[in-house]
Amino acid sequence: MDNSQRLEKAKEFYSKHRRFPSYAEMLKLFGLVSKNAIYKIVQKWVEEGLVAKINRKLSPTPKLFSLPLLGFVKAGFPAAADEELDFLSLEDYLVAHPESSFLLKVRSDSLNGIGILPGDLVVVEKRTQASAGDVVLARIDSEWTLKILQKEKEKAVLVSANPIYPPFYPQEELQIFGIVKGVARKL
Amino acid sequence: MDNSQRLEKAKEFYSKHRRFPSYAEMLKLFGLVSKNAIYKIVQKWVEEGLVAKINRKLSPTPKLFSLPLLGFVKAGFPAAADEELDFLSLEDYLVAHPESSFLLKVRSDSLNGIGILPGDLVVVEKRTQASAGDVVLARIDSEWTLKILQKEKEKAVLVSANPIYPPFYPQEELQIFGIVKGVARKL
DNA sequence: TATTTTAGTAAACATTCGTTCACCTTGTCA
DNA sequence: TGACAAGGTGAACGAATGTTTACTAAAATA
Numbered sequence: 001m002d003n004s005q006r007l008e009k010a011k012e013f014y015s016k017h018r019r020f021p022s023y024a025e026m027l028k029l030f031g032l033v034s035k036n037a038i039y040k041i042v043q044k045w046v047e048e049g050l051v052a053k054i055n056r057k058l059s060p061t062p063k064l065f066s067l068p069l070l071g072f073v074k075a076g077f078p079a080a081a082d083e084e085l086d087f088l089s090l091e092d093y094l095v096a097h098p099e100s101s102f103l104l105k106v107r108s109d110s111l112n113g114i115g116i117l118p119g120d121l122v123v124v125e126k127r128t129q130a131s132a133g134d135v136v137l138a139r140i141d142s143e144w145t146l147k148i149l150q151k152e153k154e155k156a157v158l159v160s161a162n163p164i165y166p167p168f169y170p171q172e173e174l175q176i177f178g179i180v181k182g183v184a185r186k187l
Numbered sequence: 188m189d190n191s192q193r194l195e196k197a198k199e200f201y202s203k204h205r206r207f208p209s210y211a212e213m214l215k216l217f218g219l220v221s222k223n224a225i226y227k228i229v230q231k232w233v234e235e236g237l238v239a240k241i242n243r244k245l246s247p248t249p250k251l252f253s254l255p256l257l258g259f260v261k262a263g264f265p266a267a268a269d270e271e272l273d274f275l276s277l278e279d280y281l282v283a284h285p286e287s288s289f290l291l292k293v294r295s296d297s298l299n300g301i302g303i304l305p306g307d308l309v310v311v312e313k314r315t316q317a318s319a320g321d322v323v324l325a326r327i328d329s330e331w332t333l334k335i336l337q338k339e340k341e342k343a344v345l346v347s348a349n350p351i352y353p354p355f356y357p358q359e360e361l362q363i364f365g366i367v368k369g370v371a372r373k374l
Numbered sequence: 375t376a377t378t379t380t381a382g383t384a385a386a387c388a389t390t391c392g393t394t395c396a397c398c399t400t401g402t403c404a
Numbered sequence: 405t406g407a408c409a410a411g412g413t414g415a416a417c418g419a420a421t422g423t424t425t426a427c428t429a430a431a432a433t434a
Contacts, residue, residue: 008286015285019206019246023392034413039393041411056392056420059206067282067310069290088290090371091278093308095254098202099195103256103275115302115372121280123254135374183372184277185302187322210422221383226423228381243390243422379432390421398413404406 006030006041007050011064020051020058062087094182100126101181104137104146111135111146113161116183122146123182130179139175140168146180190228193217194237198251207238207245249274281369287313288368291324291333298322298333300348303370309333310369317366326362327355333367 009029013021021029023038032038042058045051052059066089095101106120114135116122122135130136132151137144138158147158147168158168196216200208208216210225219225229245232238239246253276282288293307301322303309309322317323319338324331325345334345334355345355 011286015279017241017246018252019244022244022390024390032412034415035392036394036414037412042392053392054204057206057209058392059204065205066278067285067288067290069292069308088308089278090281090290090308090310091253091276092202094277094371094373098254099198101254103254103277105256112302115299115304115307117302120302121256121275121277123277181374183370183374184281185370186281187368187370209420211420219382221385222422223384223424224382229422245422375434377432377434379430381428381430383428384426385424386426387422387424389423391419392417393419394415394417396413396415398411400409400411402407402409404408 001030003041003044007045007064011060014060014064020060062089065089066092090184094123094184096181097125102126102178103184106146108145110160110162110165111148113163114148116146116161116180117185119185121184122180123184124178125181126178128176130176135180136176137178137180139177140170144177149176188217190231193228194232194251198247201247201251207247249276252276253279277371281310281371283368284312289313289365290371293333295332297347297349297352298335300350301335303333303348303367304372306372308371309367310371311365312368313365315363317363322367323363324365324367326364327357331364336363 006026006029010021010026013025013029023035023042026038026042027033027035030038030041042051042053046053050061050063052061066087069086069088101123103121104124106116106118106122109118111117116135124137130149132149134149135146136149136158137146138149140147140158148161150157150159156170156174158170158174160167193213193216197208197213200212200216210222210229213225213229214220214222217225217228229238229240233240237248237250239248253274256273256275288310290308291311293303293305293309296305298304303322311324317336319336321336322333323336323345324333325336327334327345335348337344337346343357343361345357345361347354
């Protein structure tokens with residue numbers, strides 16, 4: 001087992017337990033006997049910038065828990081490993097305020113026009129106020145639905161992004177529960 | 188500072204350092220003096236299922252690092268906190284094989300029709316083989332582009348999801364570099 | 375009011391932590 | 405062939421870890 005395979009094992013441990021393994025745990029993980037072996041291995045990872053060590057405690061760097069972002073596609077692709085790459089965590093990218101956010105599975109095709117399809121997961125941030133243009137989770141006829149908020153002469157209108165659905169003009173005050181901040185789709 | 192505010196602080200620490208704080212660190216974090224106070228607080232979190240303790244080591248449960256998934260929107264929303272909820276990590280949801288995946292920022296509007304818009308981030312899994320219907324990252328005229336792979340009489344065709352782009356019939360062998368497994372959009 | 379529970383301090387504990395030093399084997403390279 | 409670096413074992417170290425017990429003050433409860 002070479003060093004990069006070991007890193008892979010540590011990664012697995014991390015995504016399973018959500019914490020970095022201790023030296024003793026890595027001993028078992030790598031099938032070694034002496035803690036000093038681990039110490040040297042980890043030291044290399046730290047030098048390579050794969051693992052961060054803050055007063056004797058280890059944590060993974062973005063290279064371990066997030067994906068490389070290739071800014072543009074060019075000839076000669078795939079980019080060499082040495083190149084400067086951004087590493088991006090999708091969780092952090094999509095969710096700015098985890099404490100007030102939740103996910104919702106989209107069931108209707110009313111937002112097709114803006115690329116939100118049935119089956120998509122949307123990240124909703126709890127809010128009672130929204131601006132024109134926001135995609136909002138709002139209450140219409142005692143049902144919660146996703147619509148685009150727009151304003152006509154200072155009055156709120158909820159429109160779809162699909163011509164088969166008519167706009168909705170709320171008669172009383174508009175109940176908004178949250179606004180959509182992100183979309184995630186698996187395919 | 189009450190107990191849930193403390194949990195929030197621990198969460199913050201976790202998303203910043205990618206590891207759970209030690210008792211000593213929590214002392215500073217919460218402004219307390221005795222480690223026993225921390226011990227009791229953590230014990231409650233463990234009993235509530237917010238934190239996992241495996242032979243004296245702490246790690247967050249999905250409730251801490253992922254978002255609640257509200258399966259369906261219904262009257263009486265928002266769902267009471269007691270209800271059975273799924274917790275989902277977007278990272279895990281979108282990326283099945285992190286070791287062979289990367290992100291790509293979409294620049295063209297050629298996949299509009301299937302809800303992949305310019306500015307979206309796509310999760311690409313490295314592969315050289317693909318099936319009909321897959322969205323692939325392929326080489327066309329010495330450029331890498333995203334297209335939908337289809338077959339016409341056993342021959343591969345790369346089509347767009349936008350009528351203004353014609354289908355591409357590769358004359359020689361088709362170079363596929365990866366297939367798109369997920370889409371992430373911030374709005 | 376009397377009593378019990380809750381939430382914290384304080385000190386002592388064994389265990390585990392990461393680190394260091396000495397040593398050994400193996401393969402590489404001049 | 406000889407020197408040397410790389411990669412590992414093994415033992416010992418102080419420091420930091422989570423745990424336990426005893427005690428106290430405040431808050432909740434009867």
